[in-house]
Structures are given as structure tokens and as C-alpha cells.
Amino acid sequence: MAIPKIYDTALKQETALLVGVITQHTTEEKEREYLEELQFLVETAGAETKAIYTQKLATPDRATFVGSGKLEEIKAHVIAEEIDMVVFDDELTPSQLRNIEKELEVKILDRSNLILDIFAQHAKTAQAKTQVELAQLQYVLPRLTRMWTHLERQRGGIGMRGPGETQIESDRRMILDKISLLKARLKAIDRQNETQRRNRGEFIRVSLVGYTNVGKSTIMNLISKSEVFVENKLFATLDTTVRKVVIDNLPFLMSDTVGFIRKLPHHLVECFKSTLDEVREADVLIHVVDISHPNFEDHINAVNETLKELDSLDKPIITVFNKIDAYKPPVEENEEGEEVKVTLDDFKNSWMAKNSDPAIFISATDKINVEELKDKLYEIVVKLHNERYPYNNLLY
Template sequence: MANYDRERERAVIVGVIFPHQTRAQVEEYLDELELLADTAGADVVCRVYQERDKPDPAFFIGRGKAEQIAKIVEEEKIDLVIFDDDLSGVQIRNLENIINCKIIDRTTLILDIFASHARTAPAKIQVELAQLEYLLPRLTGKWRHLSKQYGGIGTKGPGETQLETDRRLIKRKIAILRRKLGEIDNQRKVQRKGRRDIFRVTLVGYTNAGKSTLLNVMANTNVYVEDKLFATLDATTRVIKFSPTKKVLLTDTVGFIRKLPHHLIASFKSTLDEIIEADILIHVVDISAPNFREQIKVVEETLEELNSLDKPTIIAFNKIDKLQDRSIIHTLAKEYENAVFISASRGVNIQALKDKILQLIDDHYVEITGKVNVSNPEAMSVIYKLGEVLDVKYDDDNYITLKIKVEKRHLPKISAYILT
């Protein structure tokens, strides 16, 4: 959410058009950067573009363009300039020698938003670790934009004291945070181990695609939702009952975004493990977004990085109520095998999504028939806990014949008690 507890800042955003990009693409990228700035608490006053073959080593943009931005900053009383690409410490220092305000890049802005939205201790640790790891290679003798002479966006978390902190202290802090995250990761593994007998479905998608709203609708719960980027950071899990004998764990995860910082992905590993260990993924897509195909690609690239791209996946095209032209639904239905078209906010086609989940779950089941000794209470307990008994026939000699529907992964456990 935007930071209303402080005065909103005035910002200039900068995009560079390289040969492999079109101006229209970069304009879309700056649209997203403006949304990020708004989420962080800044109003974008002006956009600046420059076409370049490659970044300038000293300024990223040309010196002349930097001087042009300096004039805009002075005339419009700008508080900060935000670049859509990562800057080195040297580039920031050189730019600040010309432009008299804070200079931050896209990654710093995203980390700032994460710092604002972190509510739990694990989330705060993960964000601080990502901030420090991003800062470490960018330390310079004059790291002015993180000094105490500036406040506001890009200066939260560890940034405010970096003038007094050297590399050795930062590395020590990083080691401490990694150790704490390791402890949290072990705790979560123990928690997940206790849930292994339940089918796990995880929501993934681009930030602000509507994952938390969908979780609320399906679980009839009240997870925090806001129409802002990265409103959700911590994984939230709820039990969804499809029938008295069939239930799943549905988990909402942090949204992805273009150029999601790699340090952030690494730091949020314990949270993203919910994706890695899921049985089914629901990829939530904002079908009303003009660039939703690129957003799909970004999510798929991130899933590939997590080695989770080959998991059974339902693609839930959300926000169909916002579509002006619905003819695209027919096209996408042919293009994507497991596609469902929904409106989470209005509860449209949610049952169709549940049916699709059940269909994929059924693909994971087999039916077996065999004899069980009724005098073995452990056998009956395991069978009824891990399987669904479809039919019972009473035989002689303390045996019954059971027809059981069981998940393939639980088959070895149940088979140990059955005589076929």
C-alpha cells in the first residue's frame, strides 16, 4: 500500500530504449514503474526517454540527458529520479553529482516496497537480506542517496546507516540473516511435513493479478487484499473442502514482476518453497492487462528458475468482467489446455475452477482392490486416512475386501496392509 504516513514525493522516471526494444515496450515498462512508484508513495511528474545502443558506463544515460533531467528536477522541485534499469554505485554517484536529488533504480524501488509491506518477522528478514546483498557490490565512497540527508523512498531498512557501515559489517549481517532464514526454513519444512498427506494447490501469478481475492473466494476467508502491487508478501494457506472426504491446502504466494530482483527470489526461498512442493499450480492471469502475455512469460520464466514449470498447472484468466472485447476468451481457450475464465471479485466461474482442480487431482489417483484383516486397527486407520473407500465386502476369517481410491503417492503405504 502507499505510504500515507509521510508526504508523497515528486518523481521523474527514466527509460532507455535499446536496439532490441521498441518505444511502445519501454512505455509499457514505465507504466509499470509508475505503478510501483505510486505504491511506494511517489507521484510521477515527468517521464524521460533516451535511445541508446548500450548503457553509458559512467551515467547509464548520456551526460547531456543527465543535465536535462537536472533542469527538470530544479524547475519542478523533484524529490527523486527513478531509473527502470539497475544502476551501479558509480553511476548513481556520478548522476548525483549532476542531479541534485535522490537517484534510485527499479530494484531499489521494489525492495523499498517490500520493506514497507513486510509484516511478519520472516518477511522482514528476507527483505533486509535482499537489500543488503543488493547494496554490497554498490558500496562507494560517496553513497549519498542512502545517507541521512535524504528520507523517503529508497532509504528504508538498512540503507539509512550505510555511510557508517563498511563491507565487513554488511557481510557479517548477511551471514546472521542467512542463519536466521535457515532456522525459519527448517521450521517451515517441519510444518510442511505434517501436511504431506493433504493435496497441495498453490496460487502463482504476476503481482496484482488477483490471487489473494481468489483465495478469499475459494476459502471463504478474509486475507488482506488491496489493488496495489505486492500487497501480499507472506504465503497464506487455507483448507478447501470439496467433499467430506476430499480437501486440499490452497496457498497464496508473493506475486512476480518483470525484472524481479534475483536477490529477492533467493531471499524468499522459504516462502517460494510452497511453489516447489505444490502438487498443482493455479497460474492467475489478469486477462484485462494489455500486456498479459508478457506477464505470463515472466511468471513462467520465474517458475523455470524454481524448477517448477513442469508441474500440473491450471491457468485461471481472471478479471473477465473488465474485458471490453470477450472474443479473446475463445482464442485463449483453444491456446491453453487447462484454461478457466473467472472473475474472482464477482465470484464468476469459481465452480468451474474447482471442477478443474478436482479433475487434475483425480488424474493423480488410482483404484485398487484387496483384502484387509479387520483385526488390524493400524491398517484400517491408514486406509481411511490416506484413501477413499468406495466399496466394502465382508468375507470369512476376519477379512474384508475393499475397493479403495488412493493418490498414487500414497499407494506404497496402503499396499503394505493389503492382500491382493
């Protein structure tokens, strides 16, 4: 009797090798931070990082991003360990992508492509899906020459193609048509959203902003007493969520927005600016910071740069330092050159001394100081409400 064959039908987790370049504009420490973030992005996308390669260069190689010797080293590792894909920490040019793919013969991604893949996984609403598709097409357009197969034709026939038109030209024209269609669709969605925002009436608007994966959605759930999706992954929240919140009989609207990140490609920022209209139109911003992250001050700067682009830095801002339960005191040198640990109280005092905006230190998961945050939020919202609607403040 023949023994039946058994096949493993479980999806195999893809393996990845990460590559970064330390240039004259970055330090080894900074590049290590970027690569740690890239590793988290890879994990969020569902793959496992097997190795990380870096190289010091004045500027990335124009042909292959890294030098030929380093590329040979990477190729040997890819073959030996049967790596599925190689991910580069910076955006690759079309020619770099083509040359590297030809040499390594595995899937090649850069940071932009990886983020787009994660966005595609998490897009739920029509607006987010349209934004992701638009960003993907804008990414693909200059890279058509490297595609293994041509795009599936969605239009064609007699009179639709010029004489001698190549497949790439046909695909390019099809993509440009689709980009125009998606932009028109986004404008229509924006108009609908604008109408919705106008119909929200006399409500003060509060918007949660911050770096990705800092706990904004958890805070949203605590304050609004609603269930917004929470996961320990980058960009778990892609669609803007708006909830009506009531504190001591005072109603206001709270929105949770997409998280920011360093080295986010410009065209991607452009595609998602309409999602950030909630930030532009908010009356109060709650800037959530993961104080347990060793680079949280860089994250603050990255968020502030985006807020500056959105002309939103002049709004009332409450800085919420979240995850105090996981805070690990960093070691710094004092004036005498001695190494001392910076306690949470030390940081609080120095932050308060340097900044005029209110700051609250909380743990959303352990519900520490959440009431203090609610009190501060109420104080600011009621002040704005009374200023804006002086004849409608009898309850407050």
C-alpha cells in the same frame, strides 16, 4: 496580540520523475510498458509521478546511464518543479548512482531499490523481514562509497578494528557479518517451514501463482472462505499464506504466494526463493492471469520463466483468466488485412486450440464462473488424491 503560527504537519507526498533508456534490445512500445509498470511501483511506494523521460541509446551511458544533454534536461526539470526523487527503470551501477546523485542533488533510486522499499513496507513475518533485510544489504554492499553518512556502528571497541581501517572498510565488514547472520537465520526458518510442511499430512497442495496484482488473494478468499489481505497495489501479498480448503468433503491445502514481475533483479529472486518453496512442493498450480491487462501474454511468459527456474512447469496447471468483466477486445489484422476486434470468445477458442492445460475464465470480484473453477479444481485434486492414497478414497 501576536498571531500564532500554523504549521502543516501532514506528510507531503513525494514527487518522482521516471527515466528509461530505449536500447537496441528493446522497442519504444516495450520501454513504455516497463515505465508504466515503474509508475505503478512508484505509486505503490506512496509517491506521485510528475514526468517521464526516455532516451534512445545503443547501450546505457557507463557514467550517467543517460547522455549528458538528457541529464541536464532532467536536472532543469527537477529544479523547476522541485522534484523529490528520480527513479531509473534499470539497475544502476555504483558509479552511475554516485555520478547521477552528484549532478542532480536529489534522491536517486533504481528499479531494484524501489522494489526493495515496497517489500520492506509489506513484510510482516520474520521470514519476509529477514529476506528483505538480506536483499537490502546485498544491494547496499557494492554501493557503500556513495552513502551520505556511514552506517550506525553496531560493534566496535578495542581489538575489533585493524590499524588504519577506513569507515567504509568497517561498514563493509559489519555488513558482511550481518549478511552471514541473516543467511543462517533464513536457513533456520526454512528448516522450521519444512517441518511444518511435513506435518501437514496427507493433503494435496494447491498453490496460486501469477504476476503481481492479478487477483490471486481475491481468488484465495473466494475458495478458502478466509480473509487474506487484498489491495490494488503491486506486491500487496509478500508472505506466503496457507489455508485448509474443503470442496465437497475433500480437504486440501491452498497457498497464496508473492507475485512475480518482469526485470526483477536476480539477487532479489534468490532471496525470495525460499518463499516459493510452496510452489516447488505444490501438487497443483493455479496460474492466475489478469486478462484485462494489455500485456497479459508477456506476464504469462514472465511467470512461466520463473516456474521453469523452480522446476515446476511439469505440474498440473489450471490457467485462470481473471477480470473478464474488465476485458477490452484488442484490435488485430485478419488474413485479409482487415482490422477486427478479438472478442473474449475468439480468445478462448484460440487459447484452447493451442494449449492442453485446462483454462477457466472468471471474474473474482463479480464472482463469475467461480463455481466452474471450483469444479475443475475438485476434479484434479480428487484424481491426485485417489492416485496417491488409493486406500483412503472411500468418500471421493
